[in-house]
Amino acid sequence: RSIVWLLEPIRNSSVTHYSSTMDHPAGTGQLAHILSGFVHYCFQESEGGIVFADIQGSSGRLSSNAMGIIIFDMMTHTPAGDSGVEDHGPKGIEKWCDQHDCNVFCRMLELGVGDDDDSE
Template sequence: WVAKRFYDTGMGEGTVEIQENCLQLIKEACQLSTTQYFLEQFIIAARQQDVDIEKDIEVTEFKLGVEVIEAGAGPSIASGFSLEQYKAIHEEDESSIQEGIVVWLFEPRRNSKVRHWSGTNEYPPWHNNKLGSTLNAFAHYTYLLSQESTVLADIQSMSDGEGIEVLFDMMAHTLDGSSGVGDHGKSGIETFLQKHECGNHCRYLRLSCDGFAHSLDSTDKDETE
């Protein structure tokens, strides 16, 4: 397994406080869980409609961990937080104890190459790639299933070495912009509506294109990579 912490949330490296690291890791864990739910529903919908999607897709396993810090000691060197930062939080009042916990997000270690399927505000259709086209339709499906309140962005995966593509480090744009780092809120959703280009899998799943700038192109053909 590998451990993750935040050292930059867009304000510059080394500016993340203990509380902010905790908050953002919890949000990332929530986003992974939410993505897992959407993926399960997407696969069910494809099965019910007898649509041939790329099925060997999973969302990464993860665990949230808390550093056990003994009295008089400080956070680990790896955490990047100083003893002074830790003490400053805990000296304010006893009710701040939970806010001062040092949190890590753990995921299984993978050594395969990262494959990027979309960016923060870029959504390639992947017409000639079955996996990419499936994930393009998955993003479209998620937007509809969430009642137009969530757009998956920066979709990336790694192989687990056994034929499964594992989604990780998920990002989203939401109406209230509260899902975590990289959430552009309503403007991010509007960008998705402008840039998403439906492919065959969107058509096979009969996904509504209302509000999208690009309509379905029946001439597109998805092929296995």
């Protein structure tokens, strides 16, 4: 038997939490709104099959060598509740639906216009 460690590059210790496992605030600023719109887009395109949560980011050097925000530590909620640790299944999805406030990016992408989408 061997031990396996998963490592990631050293990150800036200043972390911005855009959402947590069961808390999905509207957030302020363009990046927060883009990420919220991204989660909504994925939810709609997956027909309610996935919600990204626990989104965090910190400043760092991107692969292009430019400075930017590195997004990490995302997890998901799925209908089956089997996508990984902390997947709360339908309860996690419902929590996002209850808390999500559509923003300019959701409207630009015309998200939330379906009859079965309760996220607005």
